[in-house]
Amino acid sequence: MTPAAVERGERVAVLMSTGLIERIFSARDRSRLRAAGAVRLPAVDAIGLPDLTAIGPETEVVVTGWDSPALAVEILDHAPKLRLIAHTGGSIRAIVPAEVYDRGVAVTTVSAVLADAVAEFTAMAMIAGLRRATLLHERMRRGDDWESLAAEAPGRLLRAQTVGLVGASRVGRAVIGLLAGFGCRVLVSDPFLTPDDASQLGVELVTFHNLLTLSDVVSLHAPVLPETRRMIGAAELARMRDGALLINTARAALLDASAVLNAVRSGRLSAVLDVFDQEPLPPDSPWRHLENAMVTPHIAALTVETLRAQGEAVVDEIERFRAGESLVGEISREMYDRIA
Structure with missing residues (x-):
């Protein structure tokens, strides 16, 4: 000064x-x-x-x-x-x-103030990921055959899925509110959430490992603490259902990026990621070139x-x-x- x-x-x-x-x-x-x-x-x-x-x-x-x-x-x-x-x-x-x-x-x-925007983005990510919207969009842009695309396996209905939320943070609770309108089953893993709180929110309180095993969609809303850093690695990904969708609008440090990359690259899982260990994401990053991954530049809260x-x-x-x-x-x- x-x-x-x-x-x-x-x-x-x-x-x-x-x-x-x-x-x-x-x-x-x-x-x-x-x-x-x-x-x-x-x-x-x-x-x-x-x-x-x-x-x-x-x-x-x-x-x-x-x-x-x-x-x-x-x-x-x-x-x-x-x-x-x-x-x-x-x-x-x-x-x-x-x-x-x-x-x-x-x-x-x-x-x-940010919670509503991130929650809305998360709900969009769930639907876009389940309906393969970005993949179909890109393939339409490059001229793939209309009939062939329409004949492929259809997307999935959010209402019919089990959604697992890791963390009942402000964003997590805002997501719960939005999901109520879809009628899907919602599981939550959070050490600070009591059974009474879960009941009032209309969700099922489960362990982290059970959430991974039971969920069709796993969305992260936890803070980065010593106990949550890299909380999802190869062992945790192996617990997830084949075809499950992983969403991270929270913090990149919650994931073992290489393990998630391998799981998505294999085709067993799909992902929507808004946060990365290295930001900006380099132009040659493999995340930019995976068909079953939707990536955005840390903008979930931006409207x-x-x-x-x-x-x-x-x-x-x-x-x-x-x-x-x-x-x-x-x-x-x-x-x-x-x-x-």
Whole structure:
């Protein structure tokens, strides 16, 4: 932060690239953000990336996004007045160190806003995967014979499938709500979900291994923790039914990528993947060339409406913070250890 900026007493530091700021914050919400405190907006370096020097001795609120750098403890040492970190995305652990809680800093995210978009994408992925929509589309584009394509084995009806959800997170619960309209059997594996909660959600609570064995569709909605990292590898894939569909809109680290690639390449399983260990996915990645895999560039949460809702929700939280009200999306220290 420049000396002039410090003198202005800027209290809200926005650590997001110019492009992301423009996508998330409407003109109205930018005005609301400025009204909440003197703002350094946008806070970017010479090449347009988030600039940590925006955080200074007068900073009370830090706003972060998907492209924000990690908030090193050394940086936070320069912000003794910091009291709130408001994240415009869902996952915070790669950006916010746990030490902020020892400093009395509150942390909030808009993960609830993102949940509906990811859940809708997941439902689409289930239907597209079961009906082989992308494969048929590509083969139509390349001119394959109409009658031959129509004569192949038909797709499958979502209503008739057993769907297994790994994790009753916000997204997982939103998916459950959408699946209720289809009438399919829904299994859930989550160590934090009680039988009573499962009953209220209208799902069957099962062990992880039973979920893999019984499900026609397996969709991941778990955080990356030591016990969930690479939770699906060769042994787990072997438990899955022949022809099962695997969907991952959560985190790439939940999968052993090479094991999943081998299973999909063999034709025994199909997959819809939105997240990868290496992003962007290289042009020569084998995932780009598998007929029974639908791949997307980490966009499950991205809709025009969702992006604007993220900005609005973050400004709402900052206004609540200023008014001394409870935060809607607050992440407590206890929650921090078991979220994405």
